[in-house]
Amino acid sequence: MPEMELKAYVRDVPDYPKPGIVFKDLTPLWKDPAAFRSMVERMVSHFRESQVETVVAIESRGLILGSPIAYALGAGLVPVRKAGKLPWRTVKVSYSLEYGSATSELHTDAVAPGTRVLIVDDLLATGGTVEAAIKLVLHLQGKIVGLAFLAELAFLKGRERLLPCGAEIFSLIQYGEP
Numbered sequence: 001m002p003e004m005e006l007k008a009y010v011r012d013v014p015d016y017p018k019p020g021i022v023f024k025d026l027t028p029l030w031k032d033p034a035a036f037r038s039m040v041e042r043m044v045s046h047f048r049e050s051q052v053e054t055v056v057a058i059e060s061r062g063l064i065l066g067s068p069i070a071y072a073l074g075a076g077l078v079p080v081r082k083a084g085k086l087p088w089r090t091v092k093v094s095y096s097l098e099y100g101s102a103t104s105e106l107h108t109d110a111v112a113p114g115t116r117v118l119i120v121d122d123l124l125a126t127g128g129t130v131e132a133a134i135k136l137v138l139h140l141q142g143k144i145v146g147l148a149f150l151a152e153l154a155f156l157k158g159r160e161r162l163l164p165c166g167a168e169i170f171s172l173i174q175y176g177e178p
Contacts, residue, residue, distance in 0.1 A: 009029035011027075011028050024153070026123075039172060040069060041072075043170070044073055046148070047170070050146055052116055052117070053076065055073065055120055056080055056110070057070075057080070058120070058133050059080060059085070062120050065150060078106065080104050080106050080136060083103035083104070085105070089107065090107055091108055091139050093132045095131065110140065113140070115143065116143050116145050119137065119144060124151070124152040124158045124171055127157075127158030134162070144165055144167040146167050149170070149172070154175060155177050156176075
């Protein structure tokens with residue numbers, strides 16, 4: 001299923017979560033078995049030769065993608081979650097959002113030093129959330145082999161923010177100028 005067909009499953013929701021924003025709703029794509037399968041297979045195919053050992057999936061929609069990707073790659077799965085949601089000792093990083101700040105956490109034993117990690121999230125926008133996940137993985141001395149996204153809002157230039165980590169950045173669907 002070509003990219004344009006996958007893009008056709010994404011629903012635009014105007015003025016959500018606030019006026020002027022056009023939210024990219026991915027749930028129609030996930031609901032369709034053939035589109036969901038195609039999405040997972042294409043993401044897995046792209047990273048199959050990367051020897052991924054652990055998929056780090058960003059809460060919450062990244063977990064929807066990360067789980068089948070980890071399974072198909074024969075890798076483990078660990079979540080990056082909002083502060084206070086993980087039940088064990090954590091490392092944490094705070095970062096700025098468009099209107100405020102947030103803190104993400106990862107278990108201290110989630111990534112052993114040298115582990116080959118693929119970070120997965122549903123959408124690359126400004127890059128702040130995934131940049132926090134990168135910092136957490138690097139703090140635990142993991143080796144990031146890739147950053148995978150279902151969709152990318154290229155006009156927000158989040159990719160540029162992530163380039164310094166040196167990992168491959170892959171998105172199936174792009175919106176706007178790269």
